[in-house]
Amino acid sequence: MxxxxxxxxxxxxxxxxxxxxxxxxxxxxxxxxxxxxxxxxxxxxxxxxxxxxxxxxxPVADCMTLAGRLKTRFNLEYCQVVPSSGAGPEGLQQMIAVAGAEVMCQTLKRETPQTIAVGSGRTLRATIEELPLFDRPQHSCVSLIGAIASDGSCTRYDVPLWMAEKTQGRYFILPAPLYADSEQDRALWCNHRIYRTVTEKAAQADVLFVGIGQVAPGCPLNVDGFISDDQVATLEKQQVAAEMLGHFIGEDGQRVSSDLDARLTSVRLTSATSRNVIAFAGGQEKHRAICAVLKGGWISGLVTDEESARFALAEEEQGKTLTRKIC
Structure with a gap:
């Protein structure tokens, strides 16, 4: 250089x-x-x-290099890395949001009708807030996750509605709590005609925009009332590192079974995905979560920060070294 x-x-x-x-x-x-x-x-x-x-x-050269390495190492179709440079949590989230909005714009500016499936979370909402207004009423926005907590309240991070307001398109809400009260209660929610219509639409979405959550005391799922302190402790004992749409992912990148699975109503995600799933996440508290999601191939695209990218690459290299020693 x-x-x-x-x-x-x-x-x-x-x-x-x-x-x-x-x-x-x-x-x-x-x-x-x-x-x-x-x-x-x-x-x-x-x-x-x-x-x-x-x-x-x-673009910052180091960030471009890191993005290229992440794409190669984790078979990503798209990756953008923003500078960390010691920025505080709020500043870092804002940088990810601005970069993420550019990614979203690539889909939203299209003239042909697009079906956009959206998860939830603080970073995802911040990203959507950075979007300009689009005159795209032909686009549809579909919720991937129910936003109702066990006490009947709705989370402030019901972001698909915000996306629909930006595009002036139609909005399809997933009519269910994230976790039903019981397995039987889940069956009632998920067998409803409207629920089936929305999930079928989500299954045909052109792109999925999601956040990546960490699992720890005080994490968003815990604070917003979706999972209890005891459930957080149990998940930590199972070495759960990440959460996406209520699906729990272990440090090895594989789905971790829990007693919550039988009550989960959100749209199904799979590892080693072939779908266009773009995640937006960063910050030290999410290092392990991002790494786990990348290992399992749960996403095809990522917008993150330098430190998170370096952590994921270092963890992957350390894992390969350990495997070689064992063999």
Whole structure:
């Protein structure tokens, strides 16, 4: 890489932190290990060189390399990695959201009718909030997951409705709680005509946009009332690392059976998928979850951050080394 390219690379990092993560120039200087004056010049350079428009046009070289390695290692069709650079959780989520919105736009801007299936979660909602408005009433948005908790309340992260509002298209809600009260109760929900209609539509979706959740005390499923503290403890003992649409995934990437399975109403996902499933997730608390999902081949595309990408690649390499030693 030439000196000029390295300078552009650093300017792009500064632009991500300043325009997307909302960092001050003093904070950027600390993150990048430069003086405040240099940080100021880098932000100005990003604007002068045309790196900043509605999006940041110049990708960071390290991020591009990591994305390429993730695609190759985990057989992904699409991958984008945003800079971490010591950004805080809120800034990092915002960067993933902005990059993720660009990915979503590739589908939403199409003239031909698209069926878009959407999961739930904070990062997914933040991503949809970054979308511009589209005049695409021909598109349909389908919920992959019920948003009703055991007490009858609805989660604030019922994001498919937000997607439908952005596209001005039709919205199909999955009429069920995430976990029914019993196996018999699940049968009642899932045999309803409307439920079957929506899940059939989801099965034919052109693309699925999902989040990746971690399983730990205080995780979103726990905080929002879908699973209890005792259930979290049991899942941790089973070495569950990730959750997608209520499906629990172990550290080895395989589905982990639990007593919740018989009550789960969300749309079925499978490992080693051939479907167009794009996930949006990042941050240290999700490192193990992202790694598990990648190992199992649950997704075909990923938008994440540098540190999460490096963790997944390091874990995969460590696993291969251990396997070679055993053999």
């Amino acid at each position: 030439s000196k000029h390219d390295r300078k552009l690379d650093q300017a792009a990092r500064a632009a991500w932190l300043y325009y997307i993560a909302g960092e001050t120039q003093h904070q950027i200087a600390d993150r990048l290990g430069v003086s405040r004056q240099v940080a100021q010049r880098l932000v100005a350079m990003a604007s002068e060189q045309g790196l900043v428009s509605v999006t940041i046009a110049h």
